[in-house]
Amino acid sequence: MSDPLDERDVAGDPLALVAGAAEPYLGGLAERPVHDPARDALLDELDGPLPAEGDGSVAAVERLLRVGTAAATHSSGPRCFHFVVGGSTPAAMAGDWTTSLLDQGAGLWVLSPFAARAETVALRWLKELFGLPAGFGGVLTPSATLAHVTGLACARYRWADGYGVDVTSRGLAGLPQMPVFSSGLVHVSTRKALQILGCGRDTLRTFARDDAGRVDLDAMDAALARVDGRAVIVANLGDVNTGDSDPIADLADLAERHGAWLHVDGAFGMFAALSPRTEHLARGVERADSVTADGHKWLNVPYESGFSFVRDRSLLSRSFGAWGAAYLPDEDDERINYNMLGPESSRRARALPIWATLRAYGRDGYREMVERHLDVARHLGELVEASPDLELLAPVQLCIVCFRYRPEGVSESRLNDLNARLGEALIADGRVFAGTSTYRGMTVFRPALVNWRTTKADVELLVDVLRELAPAVRG
Numbered sequence: 001m002s003d004p005l006d007e008r009d010v011a012g013d014p015l016a017l018v019a020g021a022a023e024p025y026l027g028g029l030a031e032r033p034v035h036d037p038a039r040d041a042l043l044d045e046l047d048g049p050l051p052a053e054g055d056g057s058v059a060a061v062e063r064l065l066r067v068g069t070a071a072a073t074h075s076s077g078p079r080c081f082h083f084v085v086g087g088s089t090p091a092a093m094a095g096d097w098t099t100s101l102l103d104q105g106a107g108l109w110v111l112s113p114f115a116a117r118a119e120t121v122a123l124r125w126l127k128e129l130f131g132l133p134a135g136f137g138g139v140l141t142p143s144a145t146l147a148h149v150t151g152l153a154c155a156r157y158r159w160a161d162g163y164g165v166d167v168t169s170r171g172l173a174g175l176p177q178m179p180v181f182s183s184g185l186v187h188v189s190t191r192k193a194l195q196i197l198g199c200g201r202d203t204l205r206t207f208a209r210d211d212a213g214r215v216d217l218d219a220m221d222a223a224l225a226r227v228d229g230r231a232v233i234v235a236n237l238g239d240v241n242t243g244d245s246d247p248i249a250d251l252a253d254l255a256e257r258h259g260a261w262l263h264v265d266g267a268f269g270m271f272a273a274l275s276p277r278t279e280h281l282a283r284g285v286e287r288a289d290s291v292t293a294d295g296h297k298w299l300n301v302p303y304e305s306g307f308s309f310v311r312d313r314s315l316l317s318r319s320f321g322a323w324g325a326a327y328l329p330d331e332d333d334e335r336i337n338y339n340m341l342g343p344e345s346s347r348r349a350r351a352l353p354i355w356a357t358l359r360a361y362g363r364d365g366y367r368e369m370v371e372r373h374l375d376v377a378r379h380l381g382e383l384v385e386a387s388p389d390l391e392l393l394a395p396v397q398l399c400i401v402c403f404r405y406r407p408e409g410v411s412e413s414r415l416n417d418l419n420a421r422l423g424e425a426l427i428a429d430g431r432v433f434a435g436t437s438t439y440r441g442m443t444v445f446r447p448a449l450v451n452w453r454t455t456k457a458d459v460e461l462l463v464d465v466l467r468e469l470a471p472a473v474r475g
């Protein structure tokens with residue numbers, strides 16, 4: 001078996017294998033560990049020399065499924081709390097399969113009016129979900145990092161324009177450094193975006209008034225005055241260590257007063273807008289110039305999925321329209337070439353899983369899910385507070401609970417090492433997946449609860465497993 005043409009009449013066969021594997025895999029996710037500690041041995045089955053004569057699609061996909069369903073990290077199950085990892089709702093996953101089935105080139109309208117329209121609708125629904133003005137432009141990206149690149153490229157365009165320079169044509173040479181200001185809550189991906197954009201990741205200045213990174217508004221105000229407001233403010237809605245947020249409305253006031261650009265990183269935090277309990281955290285986002293959010297986190301769409309929204313929609317096409325392209329489409333023109341609005345050229349129909357999941361569950365379904373996660377996070381916070389050997393390190397505001405193991409009789413100087421080793425033991429154990437991070441100099445656990453399957457029982461297990469493993473780690 002070599003030439004794919006020989007399989008044209010049986011092209012659905014390997015897909016049927018995947019569908020057949022899906023039911024037992026998805027059905028077992030709730031019970032199985034997040035990963036199998038013996039998985040590494042299986043990975044060798046992926047290896048070997050490039051075959052001259054192929055196995056044929058059925059044998060190849062059989063092998064892939066056998067290794068994958070055993071050796072993958074089962075992060076779409078209910079107990080993957082490390083970093084901020086979403087799952088995939090049934091509708092989103094099926095939408096994603098549909099994306100592969102239809103294999104649309106979603107960059108050019110002429111290549112797929114279907115994909116373009118789905119993207120336009122998905123972006124409109126997302127703006128509604130988040131309470132962003134309908135007039136905002138938008139584009140789907142592979143991730144929040146690429147959404148930062150998108151929004152900050154627009155910021156850079158407008159900033160350079162203030163010096164009479166078209167940065168897309170001339171580049172940055174001869175311009176001063178673009179001032180970018182944030183609080184201590186800023187995520188590394190913002191720096192990465194600045195690095196990609198040629199602005200330099202270390203040019204970002206943070207203004208913090210305490211070791212938790214909370215913003216020093218007066219110091220930022222003064223710095224803005226010194227650069228005549230020609231600057232970019234990055235506001236953080238939902239930080240990864242504690243779920244804390246900058247006061248977005250205050251930063252919007254600063255941006256307005258100084259004429260600065262306001263970019264909001266709401267990778268997962270944008271979903272605060274869905275609950276009456278947390279919507280105050282997102283207040284002011286509607287005044288931003290650009291907004292980043294992720295689909296593969298709290299929306300529970302499979303990787304890769306991010307969104308960028310930009311107030312002045314013409315800046316998207318100015319920043320990403322290619323040389324020689326007609327780069328200012330009519331505002332009402334439905335025939336949008338999305339490859340002119342973001343960093344990618346050829347791209348998949350990323351809108352389909354988003355469309356499917358929003359169509360399936362609607363605003364109310366998502367609100368219910370977010371409410372459940374807020375309850376689960378609060379419950380975990382209470383369990384931590386009720387445990388004499390655990391210490392809650394920040395108020396539970398959103399979907400993240402920041403705490404550490406702190407048994408009596410262990411000195412402060414040993415706690416970081418003890419928690420780091422407990423984190424390794426927890427990951428090795430595999431029943432619940434949560435590692436450690438650093439917060440205010442402390443090694444901490446900061447499980448993020450954004451998977452649609454997660455319930456209170458899952459975080460109860462986290463506490464049980466931690467306390468079960470701790471004595472051996474303490475030695």
Ligand SMILES: *Cc1c(COP(=O)(O)O)cnc(C)c1O
Pocket residue numbers: 084142143144145146187189190238239240265266267268294306
């Ligand atoms: C995850 C995350 C990012 C980066 O998102 P990617 O989708 O991984 O690029 C940025 N900011 C925050 C607050 C995040 O949680």
